[in-house]
Amino acid sequence: MSDLGLTWWGHASSTVTLGGVRLAFDPVFPPQLAHLRRRGDVPPPAASTADLVLISHLHADHLHLGTLRGFPATTELIVPMGAGRLLRRLPHRVTEVPPHGTLVRRGLAIEALPAHHPPHRFPGSRAQAPPLGFRVSGSGTSVWFPGDTGLFDGLEEVGEVDLALVPIGGWGPSLGEHHLDPAQAVEAVRRVGAQWAVPVHYGTYWPLGLELARRTRRRLFVEPPTYFADELRRRLPGVRLDIPAPGAPIRSD
Numbered sequence: 001m002s003d004l005g006l007t008w009w010g011h012a013s014s015t016v017t018l019g020g021v022r023l024a025f026d027p028v029f030p031p032q033l034a035h036l037r038r039r040g041d042v043p044p045p046a047a048s049t050a051d052l053v054l055i056s057h058l059h060a061d062h063l064h065l066g067t068l069r070g071f072p073a074t075t076e077l078i079v080p081m082g083a084g085r086l087l088r089r090l091p092h093r094v095t096e097v098p099p100h101g102t103l104v105r106r107g108l109a110i111e112a113l114p115a116h117h118p119p120h121r122f123p124g125s126r127a128q129a130p131p132l133g134f135r136v137s138g139s140g141t142s143v144w145f146p147g148d149t150g151l152f153d154g155l156e157e158v159g160e161v162d163l164a165l166v167p168i169g170g171w172g173p174s175l176g177e178h179h180l181d182p183a184q185a186v187e188a189v190r191r192v193g194a195q196w197a198v199p200v201h202y203g204t205y206w207p208l209g210l211e212l213a214r215r216t217r218r219r220l221f222v223e224p225p226t227y228f229a230d231e232l233r234r235r236l237p238g239v240r241l242d243i244p245a246p247g248a249p250i251r252s253d
Contacts, residue, residue, distance in 0.1 A: 150179060186231040
């Protein structure tokens with residue numbers, strides 16, 4: 001692993017620098033999303049800088065038009081097949097990619113991977129697109145961002161990766177079969193053979209009106225990284241683990 005840097009901005013939103021290329025995964029920065037309120041600071045303007053933005057699926061906590069408008073018009077948006085119609089008013093170049101599709105951008109190979117997650121924009125919406133994960137590789141280094149997904153047969157086909165940005169939680173009082181809990185996230189890291197794991201998708205958005213559900217909030221909002229760290233050290237002690245604070249950059253070296 002070389003020339004690999006990462007900044008987690010909260011929820012699933014992460015910026016990875018690989019081979020000198022700046023990649024933004026599922027950037028979502030507003031202080032509030034419908035009934036969800038952000039806990040913690042809104043990311044600074046520097047978070048809205050990238051050569052490529054990769055969007056995993058249509059849900060509003062992963063594809064947020066207001067956040068995307070903040071990126072320079074020169075930024076290319078790589079999205080699931082069928083998502084382009086939602087982005088037609090943006091000035092950016094939009095490239096749709098299907099599951100198992102591949103692209104080469106700025107010397108990086110981008111593989112779109114299937115994910116086990118609902119395809120719609122919101123329940124009952126006619127806007128649908130197959131959810132994706134991404135494997136990005138270049139300069140002898142690879143990054144896996146699975147988007148939102150539950151465990152499913154075929155994760156092993158991702159192949160060994162250097163860095164896994166693995167989701168470990170959510171934003172509500174339950175996760176369901178289409179998300180990973182901390183123990184399942186460790187299993188996903190094992191299946192793809194990651195050398196370095198950084199947990200994401202937790203501790204950022206929480207529903208208004210559930211502040212008094214303290215036990216649930218602690219279990220699903222505050223404690224997932226502790227559960228994940230304990231399980232990873234027990235099952236995969238050789239895997240590097242970083243749990244960065246939002247906005248705190250980390251590097252592979």
